[in-house]
Amino acid sequence: MSFRHYFSLLLLPSTLAACGNSNGDLTTRDGASADSTVVAESTPAGLVPTDADGAMNDGPARSGGVAIATTSDTGAANREPNELGRIMIIEYHLIGDKNSTYERERGQFRRDLQMLYDRGFRPVTMQQVMDGTMDLPRGISPVVVTFDDASPSQFRYIEKNGELEIDPTSGLGIWLDFARTHPEWKNRAVFCMLSGAAAGRSFFGEKGIEGQKSEWRHKKVRFLHEQGFELCNHTLWHANLGKYGDAMVQEQIARGVMAIDSAVPGYKVRTFALPLGVWPRNRALAYKGSWTDPKSGRTVSYDFDAVLEVAGGPARGPNDPAFKVPGNFNRIEVIGDAIERSINQLEKAGQRYVSDGDPNRIARPAASTSDSP
Numbered sequence: 546m547s548f549r550h551y552f553s554l555l556l557l558p559s560t561l562a563a564c565g566n567s568n569g570d571l572t573t574r575d576g577a578s579a580d581s582t583v584v585a586e587s588t589p590a591g592l593v594p595t596d597a598d599g600a601m602n603d604g605p606a607r608s609g610g611v612a613i614a615t616t617s618d619t620g621a622a623n624r625e626p627n628e629l630g631r632i633m634i635i636e637y638h639l640i641g642d643k644n645s646t647y648e649r650e651r652g653q654f655r656r657d658l659q660m661l662y663d664r665g666f667r668p669v670t671m672q673q674v675m676d677g678t679m680d681l682p683r684g685i686s687p688v689v690v691t692f693d694d695a696s697p698s699q700f701r702y703i704e705k706n707g708e709l710e711i712d713p714t715s716g717l718g719i720w721l722d723f724a725r726t727h728p729e730w731k732n733r734a735v736f737c738m739l740s741g742a743a744a745g746r747s748f749f750g751e752k753g754i755e756g757q758k759s760e761w762r763h764k765k766v767r768f769l770h771e772q773g774f775e776l777c778n779h780t781l782w783h784a785n786l787g788k789y790g791d792a793m794v795q796e797q798i799a800r801g802v803m804a805i806d807s808a809v810p811g812y813k814v815r816t817f818a819l820p821l822g823v824w825p826r827n828r829a830l831a832y833k834g835s836w837t838d839p840k841s842g843r844t845v846s847y848d849f850d851a852v853l854e855v856a857g858g859p860a861r862g863p864n865d866p867a868f869k870v871p872g873n874f875n876r877i878e879v880i881g882d883a884i885e886r887s888i889n890q891l892e893k894a895g896q897r898y899v900s901d902g903d904p905n906r907i908a909r910p911a912a913s914t915s916d917s918p
């Protein structure tokens with residue numbers, strides 16, 4: 546598959562529009578604040594007994610025997626917890642020299658991280674969202690940062706005197722530097738990887754493309770895993786799964802999983818990103834299936850908990866009545882000021898997920914209690 550062909554697939558606007566609308570209802574303002582059945586133990590008045598004083602304590606504040614983490618975020622005290630809210634799952638492709646639909650200029654990428662940080666967001670993985678284990682301080686919101694296609698622009702090595710260094714101008718280089726200089730910014734992005742696509746989109750580069758050697762591929766995937774990042778499958782070479790039969794769909798997906806397993810043996814891939822946001826005709830095959838490698842006779846199975854769409858807006862959070870796992874999750878493509886617009890809309894609608902810092906309670910906004918009996 547040529548580079549040109551690869552990008553012609555990526556640039557089909559009609560396909561993308563369809564993805565954004567394909568499961569429709571998630572962008573509406575139904576549900577969250579009207580439902581009173583989810584919240585178990587707490588009322589706003591009974592929320593965590595530390596507020597503005599939380600950061601001043603010598604040790605972590607406690608509630609019901611559970612440590613409440615504090616934050617360096619000065620605005621956190623002013624954000625009312627709302628753990629019924631929605632979560633942004635944002636989506637990057639290339640990190641490079643310019644801004645375009647599928648490319649974020651590297652300085653802008655760093656400014657995105659800073660803006661998220663300043664507005665009280667901290668990264669979590671899809672696994673944490675699915676398991677409801679986002680251990681965030683009170684007043685802080687989760688954001689899931691996803692990187693699609695495994696291009697060298699996201700994770701590039703530079704070879705210096707026989708040593709490999711992560712290129713500080715690659716997406717990962719920028720992320721790691723940001724994490725070093727910003728408390729609470731952990732290595733919790735999600736890399737949705739291709740393992741055998743054209744133009745170096747094969748575990749972040751091969752065959753000398755952008756100076757990347759094929760033998761570095763598994764080392765890169767292992768590094769991401771060891772640093773705490775989540776490994777996500779995005780198929781073998783980015784096939785439009787709507788155009789192929791069941792056997793090919795499963796082969797594309799299973800070979801991506803097999804490649805991740807070769808790099809990190811035993812890794813359980815739980816998240817899958819649909820190429821182009823296009824579902825296979827048999828939607829169930831996006832979640833679960835198997836394929837037998839004709840060369841080895843080995844059967845590779847997959848069974849995902851999350852299928853990521855290409856677009857659609859903020860996703861339901863784990864305490865939303867309609868949240869389900871396995872399930873599909875909407876994302877936000879990082880184009881222009883899409884992240885800021887989403888934050889503003891979430892805040893205006895009272896739908897921003899804000900942690901109360903206490904894993905034993907589900908905090909709901911005060912407005913929702915006054916609406917309820």
Ligand SMILES: [Zn+2]
Nearest residue numbers: 693694820821
């Ligand atoms: Zn992709």
